[in-house]
Amino acid sequence: MSKTISIFDTTLRDGTQGEGISLSADDKLKIAKKLDDLGVHYIEGGIPGSNSKDIEFFKRVQQLGLKAKITAFGSTRRKESVADQDANLQRILQSGAHAATLVGKSWDFHVHTALQTTLEENLAMIYDSIAFLKRSGMEVIFDAEHFFDGYKHNPEYAVAVMRKAQEAGADWLVMCDTNGGSMPHEIYEIVTSLGQSVESARLGIHTHNDCELAVANALTAVQAGARQVQGTMNGYGERCGNANLCSVIPNLQLKLGYECIREEQMKQLTNSARYISEVANVNMPVNQPYVGNAAFAHKGGIHVSAIMRDSRTYEHIAPETVGNKQRVLVSELAGQSNVLSKAKDIGVHLDPSSEEARSVIDKIKELEHQGYQFEGADASLELLIREANGEMKELFTFESFKVLVEKSAGKAVVSEAFVKLNVAGSSVYTAAEGNGPVNALDNALRKALAQYFPALRDMHLSDYKVRVLDEKDATAAKVRVLIESKNYENTWNTVGVSGNVIEASWEALVDSFRHALLSENIEPPPSGSAVSSNGIVNH
Incomplete structure (x- = not known):
């Protein structure tokens, strides 16, 4: 037959x-x-x-x-x-x-x-x-x-x-x-x-x-x-x-x-599944066999140590056969192998016996204890690893932000954000409105930085999720915010945690911008460089 x-x-x-x-x-x-x-x-x-x-x-x-x-x-x-x-x-x-x-x-x-x-x-x-x-x-x-x-x-x-x-x-x-x-x-x-x-x-x-x-x-x-x-x-x-x-x-x-x-068509399976889910506007389950984002993801330290020697130890097929890829997750369960594998993926060499490697692992475990989750926030994790390895360039520093939300009878809610940063030795102060406080913060931050870093105009937030961590504390509960951002070529995810949803959102938002600038390999602007006036004030 x-x-x-x-x-x-x-x-x-x-x-x-x-x-x-x-x-x-x-x-x-x-x-x-x-x-x-x-x-x-x-x-x-x-x-x-x-x-x-x-x-x-x-x-x-x-x-x-x-x-x-x-x-x-x-x-x-x-x-x-x-x-x-x-x-x-x-x-x-x-x-x-x-x-x-x-x-x-x-x-x-x-x-x-x-x-x-x-x-x-x-x-x-x-x-x-x-x-x-x-x-x-x-x-x-x-x-x-x-x-x-x-x-x-x-x-x-x-x-x-x-x-x-x-x-x-x-x-x-x-x-x-x-x-x-x-x-x-x-x-x-x-x-x-x-x-x-x-x-x-x-x-x-x-x-x-x-x-x-x-x-x-x-x-x-x-x-x-x-x-x-x-x-x-x-x-x-x-x-x-x-x-x-x-x-x-x-x-x-x-x-x-x-x-x-055909074999070459089989390698398009994951891409096809994800493309169709995007067109249909339906989220794919992360654990969907073969094509899911977690189908070849590894978290336990013993597993990761083994797959680094030979992927067949914990993978039933090579992920590339169906166009997927192996992922190493980093969490409080992570061992040294997880962090080293992740560092290797992003092109960072970490010496297993170095203080930097131990420092990253300890910091990840402490942050996850506080409620952070880096499995779905690869961009925030990459920033942590690069900081530990001394590779991060300080492109801007935060000074303050303020958010106003006004609701008048018979009128729509108006959100306005004020952001103050230090960029290249200059204090930059901007204000922007938005559809909610997080969108207003996003607009104000982008307005402050885009004059220095034009590539930021091409990125945007594509998803925003809030998770309550301590339900028993009701409205005083700590929350975790996950933000997905996109530009014309890439998608990345960042995380923030706080007892205040605006602060958690800000933390994830700033990481998103930092990663966007990192991926563009942008150098810090010259100290004191002038900026044209577009709602930006230099002091």
Whole structure:
């Protein structure tokens, strides 16, 4: 039996049914291009004619020249009607798609309850719809909805549905675990049994994750004979989601020896997953297998010491195989190996026996005891290491800041910040308004420094998180602030901790600016250098 597996991506259709996911036509086109570069074989674009976004997608996607087969989704004809007059089927034909995915009922309970028709009429609906699209020259993938539940309740009818679809000319017969409630052993037994009943058919699998088994069930189905896997990137989908192709593809190819995509495309897996999460505006779980930020992260000192000798000690594959990278986390659990590895990553040589190395480790542990967390604040950690090694250049020093928040009846809240710094021997005082006190501080700090360091105009805050550390202290609790910043090329994270949320924010904010200047390799400006007046006062 062939070891080649056809990858069918339904992120743009089934994935958009997930809570909190809404894609514009432009979003769908961007994702389709990324999926095509990854090497998936089918891209299900949506339901033609169901909404303006899908109509626009099918019209514009033809101009991209993708190698994957663009697929339109629809259901079988209505009961007691004629296929060639069915509006849904006509829209599929008019979409310009290469292939059609037709969903039909395979559970007798659904035929009687949802369709409210006879078992015979359901078979006729399936046959007529597939035959009509085949006569029009389309490739047809038949998705047998609720196939596994249907088989468990009435195996004869579930198999009859598949035989009727095969008789009509369907190119693929796909078994759907629509409710996501099947177990791997059931999947294996049923797929094997169906393969014996429709011997010449090409079988596919479509699983949902309601029991946290979508990926396992997809792999099991392949081992039982399925040669197409349907799923979504990052597991997006209705309820608990669909089979996650970011896990399915590497598991099939790297662990089980099947052929899904090319080796160079596999190296794009992490980038593709993260790109799609950005376009969909959905945060990826850091611990997502293979492609998550923590998938190859190491924290325990013994682990880090071992992976520095040979990464196979605590990594099941080389991270680069899927385009990810190894990360060493530094925390209160860190040993010397963690800090030395981190220093090496940023190009700093620390002598293991040096006072600097011991000082950094002790300081990190003390700060984490106070509530700091450097696992998600690599930029603040880098600043600590460089300071300990005597590499930091003092570009500016803090003198004071003041924040005013005013609320008047019937008016919006106004926040204003005043910042005083010393830059190149000059005292610089600025004021700025903002959408909240932290934004006002950000604007004032940027205003003060941008005249000296123009590169700061290209950076901005992209995320801001506050975590209460001592809930029992209520409003007097200590808080930790994590800030994510970006410029045109990089993203970095900084941390601040205080009993005052504004002070914690300021600390993280200043670290963000310091790291931005560090990455630009900027020298301190000449002492007493003049600055043009733009809200900046020199004394």
